Amino acid sequence: MTVKIDPKRWCEGRVHALRQWTDKLYSIQVDADVDVFTAGQFTKLGLVIGDEFISRPYSYVNAPGETPREFYFVTVPDGPLTNAMVRMKAGDPIHVMRRASGFLTLNEVPDAAHLWMLSTGTAIGPFLAILKTREPWQRFQRIILVHAVRCAEELSFADSIATLRDSYPEQFDFIPFVSREDTNFAIKARIPAAISDGRLEERAALEITADTSQVMICGNPDMVKSTQATLQERGLARNRRREPGHITVENYW
Numbered sequence: 001m002t003v004k005i006d007p008k009r010w011c012e013g014r015v016h017a018l019r020q021w022t023d024k025l026y027s028i029q030v031d032a033d034v035d036v037f038t039a040g041q042f043t044k045l046g047l048v049i050g051d052e053f054i055s056r057p058y059s060y061v062n063a064p065g066e067t068p069r070e071f072y073f074v075t076v077p078d079g080p081l082t083n084a085m086v087r088m089k090a091g092d093p094i095h096v097m098r099r100a101s102g103f104l105t106l107n108e109v110p111d112a113a114h115l116w117m118l119s120t121g122t123a124i125g126p127f128l129a130i131l132k133t134r135e136p137w138q139r140f141q142r143i144i145l146v147h148a149v150r151c152a153e154e155l156s157f158a159d160s161i162a163t164l165r166d167s168y169p170e171q172f173d174f175i176p177f178v179s180r181e182d183t184n185f186a187i188k189a190r191i192p193a194a195i196s197d198g199r200l201e202e203r204a205a206l207e208i209t210a211d212t213s214q215v216m217i218c219g220n221p222d223m224v225k226s227t228q229a230t231l232q233e234r235g236l237a238r239n240r241r242r243e244p245g246h247i248t249v250e251n252y253w
């Protein structure tokens with residue numbers, strides 16, 4: 001059986017490189033002639049597996065205009081696409097949806113003094129894409145990037161984060177969370193708990209308030225939900241097109 005893939009919607013890219021971070025975490029770099037997108041958006045990657053075309057959404061980690069395109073992913077048990085992608089080699093074909101989607105972008109975020117970017121696991125990707133552009137640095141006085149993982153080895157992209165620290169020493173703060181290991185540098189907690197008990201703000205030396213803050217949240221849907229509920233108790237509200245608020249979210253599953 002031949003699988004039909006609409007060339008108007010999909011372009012055939014080639015794997016540029018596969019970078020392995022841990023036994024489960026990878027970046028796949030792809031050369032693909034995709035449409036212009038906005039930093040923070042996702043596209044879809046697709047492969048023919050058996051006689052099926054399997055496609056899933058992935059956020060761009062690269063800034064618009066930057067090549068190769070990069071996607072950061074975790075292999076999930078029995079996940080068809082992720083377990084196929086880890087076997088790919090440079091030069092292998094992979095389909096990329098031409099048009100990107102998604103609203104985890106700065107044009108959905110009103111101005112404020114401080115921008116908080118809260119992520120779990122692979123969801124640090126879209127925030128790195130945004131931070132590689134000029135806009136956040138022009139619009140916000142302080143930017144706090146939070147990356148929550150289970151184990152310290154899952155704190156990928158240390159090189160990109162060091163570059164941001166060097167480039168914006170007064171403006172940028174990176175706060176790692178490691179929930180299942182003791183470290184001497186990370187907060188050992190989940191994000192909503194560390195907001196409730198004040199540990200996150202103490203570490204940032206900055207308060208999260210409706211008057212000063214915009215908060216972007218991405219990753220594990222249970223984390224997104226309970227972080228949002230915690231912030232709503234403090235008077236922050238979801239951003240709606242007709243009613244600007246303070247919280248912008250994206251769920252990864």
Ligand SMILES: Cc1cc2nc3c(=O)[nH]c(=O)nc-3n(C[C@H](O)[C@H](O)[C@H](O)COP(=O)(O)OP(=O)(O)OC[C@H]3O[C@@H](n4cnc5c(N)ncnc54)[C@H](O)[C@@H]3O)c2cc1C
Pocket residue numbers: 042056057058059060071072073074076078079080081082083102121122123125250251252253
């Ligand atoms: C808007 C959006 C953007 C996304 N961007 C990314 C991305 O940049 N990187 C990425 O790794 N995934 C991302 N995902 C998830 C991705 O689309 C796939 O679901 C995932 O890679 C697993 O694909 P699979 O075919 O191997 O398994 P599936 O059958 O699709 O997934 C099996 C199960 O694994 C769990 N799962 C899926 N994704 C994750 C994840 N990232 N972390 C932890 N558990 C997960 C869920 O419980 C899911 O039901 C995104 C999802 C959405 C909706």
Ligand SMILES: NC(=O)c1ccc[n+]([C@@H]2O[C@H](COP(=O)([O-])OP(=O)(O)OC[C@H]3O[C@@H](n4cnc5c(N)ncnc54)[C@H](OP(=O)(O)O)[C@@H]3O)[C@@H](O)[C@H]2O)c1
Pocket residue numbers: 024074075076077120121122148149150151154177178179180189190191192220222223224226
């Ligand atoms: N990372 C691994 O070693 C590992 C091992 C086996 C399988 N996997 C597979 O990989 C997938 C992704 O794992 P992941 O580690 O990237 O993502 P994850 O399970 O979402 O964990 C990332 C971080 O989010 C926290 N978190 C989880 N649920 C939360 C909630 N409801 N509220 C707030 N914070 C929450 C975790 O804390 P807690 O530690 O407290 O949960 C952890 O600090 C898993 O779903 C699984 O399929 C990963």
